[in-house]
Amino acid sequence: MRFYLYGTDNVNPTLATNVTEWALDPVEGEYDPTFEWEGRGADIATLGGHVIQDYGLDEQDRKIRMAGRDLTPALRAALHTKYAAVNQQYHFTARPAQGQASDVWKVQFRRVPMGFSAILDAPMFAVGRMYAEPAPDGYERYRYEIVLLVIAKVA
Numbered sequence: 001m002r003f004y005l006y007g008t009d010n011v012n013p014t015l016a017t018n019v020t021e022w023a024l025d026p027v028e029g030e031y032d033p034t035f036e037w038e039g040r041g042a043d044i045a046t047l048g049g050h051v052i053q054d055y056g057l058d059e060q061d062r063k064i065r066m067a068g069r070d071l072t073p074a075l076r077a078a079l080h081t082k083y084a085a086v087n088q089q090y091h092f093t094a095r096p097a098q099g100q101a102s103d104v105w106k107v108q109f110r111r112v113p114m115g116f117s118a119i120l121d122a123p124m125f126a127v128g129r130m131y132a133e134p135a136p137d138g139y140e141r142y143r144y145e146i147v148l149l150v151i152a153k154v155a
Helices: 073-084 122-131
Strands: 002-006 020-023 063-071 090-095 104-109 116-120 142-153
Touching: 020 073, 063 073, 073 116, 073 142
Parallel strands: none
Antiparallel strands: 002 020, 002 090, 063 142, 090 104, 104 142, 116 142
8 A cells, every 4th residue: 555645736646746655554454445443553543533423424524544663764854844834735645556546635734733753763773773883774764653634535
């Protein structure tokens, strides 16, 4: 599964500007476009937070949550730049391995509590330091959590 966070100039991520793409391969669970909580890995929930009302689901009550532990320094910098742009709106979509895009939402980062956090994976970095000082780039990975607020479903 590949996730795309990109500018709102085009619904298609391959034609849009400012595209950030990263993979989060599920160990178990599936990507759920109806925002039910599903497990990804041993203890990481991926999507969720819908409110059921008398007239059905309200798009603006939904949140998209992703978490993982294999974020590279370059990808961390790209996502942090997007997070730092306050109230900036983006498109978000997921694309499975076959290449077919799933639903597209207009989103923005949650602000309180933080909608983006990335912390150095200290155990992996420590193993790298046993081999070299400073640790080789291959051992610098970040554990992260991203929470996006859904503004509207675009496609």
